[in-house]
Amino acid sequence: MKDFVYTGHAQRVVFGSGTLQRLGKEVAALGASRAIVLSTPGQRAEAERVATLLGARCVGIFDRAEMHVPIEVAREARELAAKLGVDCAVAVGGGSTIGLGKAIALESALPFIAIPTTYAGSEMTSIYGITETGLKKTGLDARVRPRTVLYDVDLTLSLPVATSVTSGMNALAHAAESLYAADTNPVIDLIAQEGIAAFGRALPALGSADPARIDAARAEALYGAWLCGTALGAVGMGLHHKLCHTLGGSFNLPHAETHTIVLPHALAYNAKAAPTAMARTAQALGRGDAPQGVFDIAQGAGARMALRDIGMRSADLDRACEIAMQNRYPNPRPLEARAIRQLLQDAFDGVRPA
Numbered sequence: 001m002k003d004f005v006y007t008g009h010a011q012r013v014v015f016g017s018g019t020l021q022r023l024g025k026e027v028a029a030l031g032a033s034r035a036i037v038l039s040t041p042g043q044r045a046e047a048e049r050v051a052t053l054l055g056a057r058c059v060g061i062f063d064r065a066e067m068h069v070p071i072e073v074a075r076e077a078r079e080l081a082a083k084l085g086v087d088c089a090v091a092v093g094g095g096s097t098i099g100l101g102k103a104i105a106l107e108s109a110l111p112f113i114a115i116p117t118t119y120a121g122s123e124m125t126s127i128y129g130i131t132e133t134g135l136k137k138t139g140l141d142a143r144v145r146p147r148t149v150l151y152d153v154d155l156t157l158s159l160p161v162a163t164s165v166t167s168g169m170n171a172l173a174h175a176a177e178s179l180y181a182a183d184t185n186p187v188i189d190l191i192a193q194e195g196i197a198a199f200g201r202a203l204p205a206l207g208s209a210d211p212a213r214i215d216a217a218r219a220e221a222l223y224g225a226w227l228c229g230t231a232l233g234a235v236g237m238g239l240h241h242k243l244c245h246t247l248g249g250s251f252n253l254p255h256a257e258t259h260t261i262v263l264p265h266a267l268a269y270n271a272k273a274a275p276t277a278m279a280r281t282a283q284a285l286g287r288g289d290a291p292q293g294v295f296d297i298a299q300g301a302g303a304r305m306a307l308r309d310i311g312m313r314s315a316d317l318d319r320a321c322e323i324a325m326q327n328r329y330p331n332p333r334p335l336e337a338r339a340i341r342q343l344l345q346d347a348f349d350g351v352r353p354a
C-alpha cells in the first residue's frame with residue numbers, strides 16, 4: 001500500500017427527509033440567535049420558509065445570490081449581515097448560494113449552515129470562488145467550510161430532472177477524478193466509489209414514472225452528493241476540472257452541463273494512465289468501461305452530450321486548448337496539446353468514447 005495522509009474536517013451532517021424542521025435546533029447548537037438566510041431570487045420562497053421556521057432567530061433574508069459569486073453581490077450581502085448584526089448565515093440552495101455563504105464566512109468568520117438543494121458538493125469543501133472584473137478567483141480557506149450541513153431530500157424534489165442529471169454528473173466527476181488524484185488515500189477512495197455507485201443507481205431513475213422509484217433515487221442522489229463533495233473537499237482535482245473551469249470561465253458555458261459533457265472524454269484521456277481508478281469507477285457504475293459507462297448513463301438520462309449544443313463555438317476550441325495547457329496541475333497523464341485538442345473536439349461533437 002502507498003503511504004498517505006488523511007485530514008479529517010469537523011463538520012456536522014444531518015441527512016434525511018424533512019430534516020429542515022431541525023434547523024432551529026442546529027442554529028441554537030452553534031450558539032447563534034441572529035441568522036441571515038441566503039438564496040437566489042428563484043429560491044426566495046425556500047428562503048422565506050426557512051425564515052419562518054427560524055422565527056425570531058432569523059433577522060433577514062438576502063435573495064440575490066448569483067452564479068460565480070460576483071464581488072459586488074458578496075459585498076452587498078456582507079454589508080447587510082454587518083448592519084443586521086448577524087451571528088450566523090444559513091444558505092439554502094445550490095453551489096451559487098453556498099458560494100455566497102462562503103464569501104461572507106471568509107471575511108467575518110461567522111459560522112454558517114448550508115442546506116444544499118443541488119448535488120454540486122460545495123458544502124463539503126474549503127474552496128471558495130469570487131468573481132471580480134470578469135475573472136473568477138478561487139482560494140482555499142478552512143473558515144469557509146459550513147459548520148453544519150443539513151441535507152433534506154424534500155428540498156431537491158423541485159430540481160427539474162434535466163438539471164438534476166447534470167448536477168449529478170457534476171458530483172460524479174468529483175469522485176471519478178479523486179480516484180486518480182496524486183494525494184488521494186484509501187478512505188477517500190471508498191467514499192468516492194460509494195458516491196459514484198449512488199449516482200449510478202440514481203441517475204437512470206430520476207426521470208422514472210414510478211413515484212417510489214423517484215423517491216429512492218432522490219435520496220440516493222443527495223447521499224451521493226455528500227460523498228462526492230467530500231472527495232472534492234479532500235484531494236486535488238485534475239484535467240477534467242481544469243478544462244471545465246476554462247470552459248465555464250472563459251467561454252461562459254453552463255457549469256453542470258459542461259461537466260456532464262467533458263467527463264467521459266477526460267476519463268478516456270486518462271484511462272491508460274490510471275487503470276485502477278478506471279476499474280473502480282466502472283465497477284461502481286456496474287459497467288464494463290468507465291468513460292463509456294459515464295457517457296451512456298448521462299445520455300440515457302437525457303443529458304445533452306455535445307459542447308456545440310450548449311453554446312461552445314468551434315472557432316474557440318483552439319483557444320480553450322491553449323488556456324488548458326497554460327496551467328500546470330497534477331494529472332495522471334501528462335498534458336499533451338494535440339490529444340487535449342482532440343478531447344475538446346470529441347466533447348464538442350458529442351461522440352461516445354471509443
Ligand code: NAD
Pocket residue numbers: 040042043066067068069093094095096097099117118119120121122123125126127128129155156157158159160167232255256
Ligand atoms: P446553482 O447554485 O447556480 O443553481 C442553479 C439554479 O438552480 C439556481 O437558479 C438555483 O436557485 C436553482 N435551484 C437550486 N436548487 C433548486 C431546487 N432544488 N429546485 C429548484 N431550483 C433550484 O448551481 P450549482 O450547479 O449547484 O452550483 C454551481 C456553482 O457552484 C458554480 O459557480 C460552481 O463553480 C460552484 N461550485 C463550487 C464548489 C466549491 O467547492 N467551491 C463546488 C461545486 C460547485
